[in-house]
Each structure stands twice: as structure tokens, then as C-alpha cells.
Amino acid sequence: MQFLIRQRMLTSAVVALQLFMQVMLVMPSSSWAQTLDTDPPRIDFKPVVEGLKGDSQVFSATVSDDQEVSAVMLHYRLDNESVYQNRTMSPIGSTGIFSTTLKVDKTVEVIQYYIEATDKAGNRTLQGFAFDPIERKLLDRQVPAAQTTDVVPEPGMSTGRKILYGVLGLVVVGAIASAAGGSDSGGSSAPDVPVTITVSPLP
Numbered sequence: 001m002q003f004l005i006r007q008r009m010l011t012s013a014v015v016a017l018q019l020f021m022q023v024m025l026v027m028p029s030s031s032w033a034q035t036l037d038t039d040p041p042r043i044d045f046k047p048v049v050e051g052l053k054g055d056s057q058v059f060s061a062t063v064s065d066d067q068e069v070s071a072v073m074l075h076y077r078l079d080n081e082s083v084y085q086n087r088t089m090s091p092i093g094s095t096g097i098f099s100t101t102l103k104v105d106k107t108v109e110v111i112q113y114y115i116e117a118t119d120k121a122g123n124r125t126l127q128g129f130a131f132d133p134i135e136r137k138l139l140d141r142q143v144p145a146a147q148t149t150d151v152v153p154e155p156g157m158s159t160g161r162k163i164l165y166g167v168l169g170l171v172v173v174g175a176i177a178s179a180a181g182g183s184d185s186g187g188s189s190a191p192d193v194p195v196t197i198t199v200s201p202l203p
Contacts, residue, residue, distance in 0.1 A: 037121035041065040045115060045127050053138045054106040059089065060099040061127065065119040072098040075130065076113035084130060089115070104138070111136045 045061040063072050072089040089098035104111065112135050114128030128134040 037067045037119060037123065039066050039119075040123035040125040041069055041117040041119050043115060043117050043125050043127045047134050048136055051111075051136055051138050052141050053108065054141070057102045057104060057111060057136065057138075058099060059102070059113065059115075060097055061089070061115055061117075062096050063098050063117045064096055065117075065123075068120045069098075070118045070120050070122075072118075073116045074100050074113055075116060076102065076111055077133075078104060078108050078112075079110055084113075109138055111138070 042064050043061050044063075051057050059074050059076075061072065063069050069091075072091075074087040074089050075084040076087065077084050087100050087102065089100045091098050098117075102111070112133035114126055114130060114133050116124060116126050118124045
């Protein structure tokens with residue numbers, strides 16, 4: 001009798017264990033199917049290849065993920081530095097754009113960098129690499145050349161002035177001739193008197 005009881009208890013325990021194993025195998029698989037994320041974030045980025053020395057340098061990228069973006073980081077180094085520094089790129093509202101600004105010294109000529117985006121599942125995407133970074137060259141600000149005023153030489157006498165002087169000369173000569181003719185008609189000869197005509201140039 002005791003043997004039968006023990007056998008039934010053992011059988012029940014085996015059945016309960018089998019049911020428990022089936023539940024444990026089925027439940028995680030359905031849960032994993034719903035939450036498993038294997039797709040990394042996507043980075044849409046157009047690098048700016050040049051900037052001006054002394055200006056704040058802005059770095060922006062559009063980052064998206066089928067689940068949720070966890071973090072976007074800018075890794076950068078200046079000129080001949082060998083170690084990268086890290087800067088968090090913050091989201092701009094709900095636009096999907098992540099951005100950060102660097103303030104660098106006027107002596108910096110090159111910024112080398114790459115962008116890293118991760119999602120909640122730990123998937124990672126890189127734009128650029130530590131061994132092959134993207135470069136932004138910083139150029140000197142162009143100073144506009146000083147404006148010079150060309151010295152225009154005083155132009156010669158214009159055609160209008162020449163004509164005016166010619167007309168005045170004819171009028172004066174005609175007046176002298178008329179006076180001389182009037183003296184001859186009176187029957188007396190008058191001595192020749194030199195006449196000096198001064199014509200001032202027009203302003």
C-alpha cells in the first residue's frame with residue numbers, strides 16, 4: 001500500500017515538473033520575440049568639412065532607431081592629440097536631431113571626430129572611426145583688403161569749353177574790327193593800340 005502511494009506521488013511530481021518545464025520554455029520565447037532588438041540605430045549625417053578659427057563649432061546628426069535611442073556621443077581630438085575626448089550630443093526636441101557645440105582655441109587647425117549612437121538594447125552604430133576619423137579644417141578668417149581711392153587726373157579742357165572760348169574770341173575780334181572800321185569812316189587814322197584780352201577759365 002505504501003509502495004503504491006509513493007509511486008503515485010513520484011508520478012505526480014514528474015508530471016508537475018514536466019508542466020513547469022513546458023511553461024518555462026514557452027513563456028520566455030514569446031516574451032523575447034516581443035522585446036528582442038537586434039537592429040542598430042541609424043545615423044544620417046552630412047559632415048561640414050571647413051570652419052573658421054575662433055568660431056564655435058556645431059556638430060549635428062539625425063539619429064533614429066526602431067525601438068529607442070539611448071545615447072549619441074561625439075568623440076573628438078584637436079590637431080595632433082592622440083586621445084579622443086567625449087561629448088554627449090543632446091536631442092533637439094522631438095526632431096531626432098542630436099547636436100553639440102565645441103568652443104576651441106583660435107590656434108586649432110583641425111578637428112578629427114567620429115559619432116557613436118547606441119540604443120536601449122546596446123546595439124551600436126558609428127559614423128567615422130577612431131582609426132579613420134572625419135576631419136573638419138579650421139581656416140583663418142579672411143580680412144577684407146583696405147579700399148583705395150584711385151586718383152583721377154584732372155581732365156583736359158572739355159569740348160564744350162573749347163567751343164565757348166572760340167565763340168568769345170570771335171565776338172571780341174568782331175568788336176575790335178567794328179571799332180576800327182568806325183574810325184576809318186571818319187577820315188582820320190588812329191594809331192594802332194595793342195589790346196590785351198584775358199579770358200578766365202570757367203569753373
